Amino acid sequence: MRLLLIVALFCGSADAQVVNVTIFTESQCPFCTRLLREQIWPFHATRPGIMNLQIIPFGKGNCEYTYDRQLSCACMHGPTECDLNRLQNCAISYFPRRHLGLVTCIQGLANLEEAFTRCLSRLSPKSQQRLMDCARTQTGEVLNYYSMVNTHRAGVRIWPTAYVNGRFFDRSYPMETEICRHTDYC
Numbered sequence: 001m002r003l004l005l006i007v008a009l010f011c012g013s014a015d016a017q018v019v020n021v022t023i024f025t026e027s028q029c030p031f032c033t034r035l036l037r038e039q040i041w042p043f044h045a046t047r048p049g050i051m052n053l054q055i056i057p058f059g060k061g062n063c064e065y066t067y068d069r070q071l072s073c074a075c076m077h078g079p080t081e082c083d084l085n086r087l088q089n090c091a092i093s094y095f096p097r098r099h100l101g102l103v104t105c106i107q108g109l110a111n112l113e114e115a116f117t118r119c120l121s122r123l124s125p126k127s128q129q130r131l132m133d134c135a136r137t138q139t140g141e142v143l144n145y146y147s148m149v150n151t152h153r154a155g156v157r158i159w160p161t162a163y164v165n166g167r168f169f170d171r172s173y174p175m176e177t178e179i180c181r182h183t184d185y186c
Contacts (some may be wrong), residue, residue, distance in 0.1 A: 017119050019182045021051045021175075022163040024156045026059030027084035027097070028077040033108030039175045041104045050185050055103055058090040058147035059159055071141045073148065085147065086140030086154040090131050093143055112136075 006046060023040065025032040036055075059081065063073040066094050075081040084106055091102040105119035112135060120128045134140045154161070162169045180186030 001124065005161045008021060017050070017157055017183045017185050018052050019050055019179045021179060022054045022056065022166050023158060024056045024058070024161040025088075026076060026081060026159050027057055027079040027088055027107060029159045030054045030108065035075070035160045035162075035171070036104045036107050041100065043176050043179065044100055047185065050183055051179060052054065053100060055088070055092060055100070055102070056150050057085045057092075057145050058151045061148065063141070063148050068146055069143055071138060073141055080111050083135060084109065084115060086144050086164075087112060087115055087131060087135040087147075089143035090134035090140050094127070094134070096119065123125070126184065155182075 004017050013137050016047075023032075023035070027034065040053070044053070058073075058075075060076040061074050061082070063071055066072050075085060075087075081143075088103045088106050090101045093125070095102065102119055106115045109118065112132070116128070116132060120131060123131070134143075154163075160171075161177065162171060165182055169175070170179050176186075
């Protein structure tokens with residue numbers, strides 16, 4: 001009985017230590033690329049489990065229905081950015097707990113073909129096909145739409161925008177410092 005109580009207390013305190021981090025990105029934004037590759041990924045790799053991370057790839061743009069009832073999104077950096085945003089959103093949807101490495105790898109690349117070669121090549125052929133099908137179809141466009149809705153609701157005007165435990169973080173100092181301020185695990 002005493003062991004059960006100790007385990008329950010330990011598990012309860014671990015949940016209280018998780019830091020919620022939300023980052024709004026654009027797949028071809030150089031500042032977003034730098035944040036993910038130089039701060040978020042290294043922090044996650046050295047301290048897994050501290051962040052409850054939500055990445056919302058969309059950026060400045062809009063989605064609307066066409067005359068033939070197809071959803072169509074336009075992105076700030078053009079159609080290629082929308083393609084890569086779709087691929088990132090598909091990765092997040094298909095791998096909800098293990099997407100950070102894939103999203104970070106895709107971030108800042110030139111196009112879907114480069115993303116396939118550099119990032120998806122390590123996945124099984126079935127996963128590769130599933131992700132590329134998603135990124136090239138309305139499935140991915142619907143995921144882009146939901147990212148657009150979240151971006152617009154949050155009132156994001158600059159990218160990347162980050163929230164730590166629900167509060168805007170201005171990135172005037174490293175994210176690691178801000179995340180560690182909210183947990184004893186650092």
